[in-house]
Amino acid sequence: MTVPPGRLTGGHAVQMEWFGCPAMGPLARIGWWRSTRSARREHMPQREVRSWKAEHAVGAAAKRVKSTRHVHLAIRIPDPDRPRGSGEVDVIAITDRAVILLEVKNWGGDVHLQDNDLVQQRLLDKGEPPKPVIEKLRAKVRMLQRCSLSIDRVEMLEVLPIVVLANPKGNLSEEVLAHPEVSTVADLPAKIEALLATREPASDEEIARQDALLRRFGTWDVLTFDGGQRHTGDFIDADFPKGWTRADHSAVEIAVDGGFFSTLFRGPRLTVTFHRRDGSKVTEDMTPGLTVRHTQPWDDSGIDGEGTYPIEHVRKVLFGNEAKFRWEDVTPPSDGDNTETVDPLTAFEVGGTYTGTVVNHQGRKKDDFHGLLVALVERQVTGMVHISKMDGMSMDHIDMFYAVGKTIDVKILSIRGPKKIDLDFA
Known part of the structure; x- marks a missing residue:
């Protein structure tokens, strides 16, 4: 990938003439050294530092729970209702009885409950409407359950949400402290243990399946800098230098070889270390020019x-997962070794009974309700339970037992295509 010289960023011209130039002169070498050193020293704002530390403190607290098997940070749960959307969860703890979703808020000042959700008094004083926190985390619980059902064809372990208020200077009301889905960092291990006390242990196979699912979703791709800054986002894989593949590497580490005088006299050099997913490392010497x-x-x-960064400006390139999650890549689980692309519809047959998720009340918005749209594989295989199968149920009963997001068992009556399946209640 080439970078046009002199591009403007924030009103400053970025001089890139030396990239890819084997005969860099002394002045260009000095300019390269200064700009590279400045870029690598980028620091993280203190507010972001505090948030990052809070999330890691919550992860450490979750690990102290005896029944915790795995802890993941910043997992991006795909949103089944959007082709590319996702909802980040700060910390997810997989225990031997349930999966705990932990949303971390580093709020100071007065915090209390309003309409059964958390609000900051300082925002109310400014006239700003409160944003849902507990309800938003519950929505991510439902997203994760739907993903598990579509990808693994089984329901997840029970998923429990907890909002963790991590700022020790926060003034929490008694109602907030008593809420079953809210905790402080100090109280978190005891809160999790209390939630798990009445639940039965899961099998090792179930726990391993949940862990594999979260690893498949992955986290953000990250760039780190010597000054402590961390940029979270997404790499454009097609623009990576040749051989820099996320499937083979977990990270790439870039170091400037030598100081000012060695750069001035011999030219800039880089030492690049590739951290492979099999645990091995390969180190190569490079010159500037890659982005x-x-x-x-x-x-x-x-x-x-x-989003263009010369590789010498960053300390590490961290891949969030082995492959970016795409719904179109979801195929029925197989016990064999066949890795060929499989049509997800082949996992279903007429007369079979399956578990799906209610994703829509068809015609409800137009006061013409005529059935339940049920996802068997999110965004790929859906069917409908016609209103005639509901024995004259009232809408109140339908809302109670078949609300959007509910999982139900259905029987396939006919298949005319991946989104033309007639269903009945099993």
């Missing part, structure tokens, strides 16, 4: 505002 692209949906980034 990576890393984008953030909430901000412009890179030297060109489009």
Whole structure:
């Protein structure tokens, strides 16, 4: 990938003439050294440092629970209702009885309950409407359950949400402290243990399946810097240098070889270490000229505002997962070794009974309800239970027993295509 010289970023011209130039002159070498050192020293704002430390403190607290088997940070749960959307969960603890979703809030000041959700008094004082926190985390619980059902064809372990208020300077009301889905960092191990006390242990196979599912989703791709900054976002894999593949590598570490005078007299050199997923490492000497692209949906980034970073500007390239999750890659689980692409519809047959998720009340918005749309494989295989199968149920009963997001057992009556399946209640 080439970077146009002199591109403007934040009003400053970025001089890139030396990239890929084997005969860099002394002045260009000095310019390269100064710009590279400055870029690598980028630091993380204190507010972000506090949030990052809070999330890691919550992860450490979750690990102290005896029944915890795995802890994951910043997992991106795919949203079944969007082809590319996801909902990040700060910390997920897989225990031997349930999966715990932990949303971390580093709020100071007065915090209390309003409409059974958390609110900050300082925002109310400013006239700002409160944003749902507990309800948003519950929505991520439902997303994770739907994903498990579509991908593994089995329901997850029970998934429990907890919002962790991590700021020791927060003034929490008695109602907040008593809420079953809210905790402080100090109280978190005891809160989790209390929630798990009445639940039965899961099998090792179930626990391993939940862990594999979360690893498949992965976390953000990250760039780190010598000054402590961490940019989270997504790499544009197609723009990586040749051989820099997420399937083979967990990280790539870049170091400037030598100091100012060695750079001035011999030219800039880099030492690049590839951390492979099999645990091995390979180190190569390189010269400047390569770039990576890393984008953030909430901000412009890179030297060109489009996510371009010369590799010498960063300390590490961290891949969030082995392969980016895509719903179109979801195929029925198989006990064999066949890795060929499989049509997900082949996992279903007329007369079979399956578990699906109610994703829509068809015609409800137009006061013309005529059935339940049920996902058997999210975004790929859906069917409908016609209103005639509901024995004259009232809408109140339908809302109670077959609300959107509920899992139900269905029997397939006919198949005319992946989204043309007639269903009945099993």
